Amino acid sequence: MAAAEALRVDARNNRTRIVEAARLLFAEEGLDVTMTDIARHSGVGVATLYRRFPTKEALVAEAFAEQIELCAAVVEDALADPDPWCAFRAVLEQVCAMQAVDKGFTGAFACRFPDATVLDGLRSRAERGFGELARRAKASGELREDFTFDDITLLLMANGGITADSPESALAASRRLVGLLLHAFRADGAEPLPPAPRLELHHVVRPPTAR
Amino acid sequence: MAAAEALRVDARNNRTRIVEAARLLFAEEGLDVTMTDIARHSGVGVATLYRRFPTKEALVAEAFAEQIELCAAVVEDALADPDPWCAFRAVLEQVCAMQAVDKGFTGAFACRFPDATVLDGLRSRAERGFGELARRAKASGELREDFTFDDITLLLMANGGITADSPESALAASRRLVGLLLHAFRADGAEPLPPAPRLELHHVVRPPTAR
DNA sequence: GGACAAATGGAGGATGCCCTCCACTTGCCT
């Protein structure tokens, strides 16, 4: 995103390793991983992290920049699709899949980065693009009339609530949920569903004290 | 739940005020409220909390005992309903509503209390009862055949992902989600939906550092 | 090769949380 310019080569290497470790750990554990953990996994000290990213939030922003761009691209692609329902469905499926396999995604996506206006801009463009997709799907009579833009926020929140012990299970669960909701969103109602996954409710939140 | 017996009257009063404050704060803020906060709102010192409840988990268990019993009762009532779909729907609607207006509910419900076996027993009875309800609704042809018990875990997780700035909005959102999913669960597909609420995605998770 | 700024790492400051300790107070029983 921002300047990674004029860095010494060792610093540059460390920087990319930090971002990679951060992406991995955020995805696996959520945004709660400690800076020390990220530092250890990148093979550097904490000071190096803070030299490169003044705050944890900045690191989060950098780590998820790619994903947010990807979301925007997904919407852009869908806008080029001539089949309105297909486009609508594709966006929901892809974004929810990204959210399902990455425990940090929801937090990063929902978090307003005070300075990273580029990402905010991307997000709002994606949102407007998706609004357009919904309009088209309604116009073609495939999306139910009472669908609201807030319904996708609802969907994202709901999908964000899904947790499982493996990314595969989480993805399966997410797919099922999205399938169910797409089914409910259709003006008529008939589409086959993804299979039901095995879930354990107590994955959803850790016990209060084990924090 | 367990002994509140042979307490001096002032201690008894304090105890009930602690539990009330805990319920209120857990509902409003989630399980993360600090013990100090709960103590302040009950007008007692922290030591009093810990004298009454050896650990925060124990306080959580006590605070939510009523709700878990209520859930079990909801299932029990539904089992007495002759209309299978109605019973099925009623349980989901009521439990999800409880979950929507109480930010601590999901955590408390999902958390395995090491000692409070009574609650665990209630929960598993409720789960078995609900399984029976699903069976009946399938038998009557109203619930789709490929519905799994894991689908209600899925629903609870999804519903648990919903957050809003007021309990009213959260409840509205939850109702909409449940309506959509019930619609998707029906063997045929046709029921009117609750209205769409206004939601803001960034309520779902606080930024990483503002913890 | 040698100088020098850039880069580094780990100790530790600040904060916030759960929970404990203990000197003090207060209701209860006779």
Add this chain to the structure above:
DNA sequence: AGGCAAGTGGAGGGCATCCTCCATTTGTCC
């Protein structure tokens, strides 16, 4: 009324987290 166990509150121990400081190392340019 008076003794005493039950009850209380707030300071602080232990731990985890984000972030800073500074003595030391390391790449780069002449």
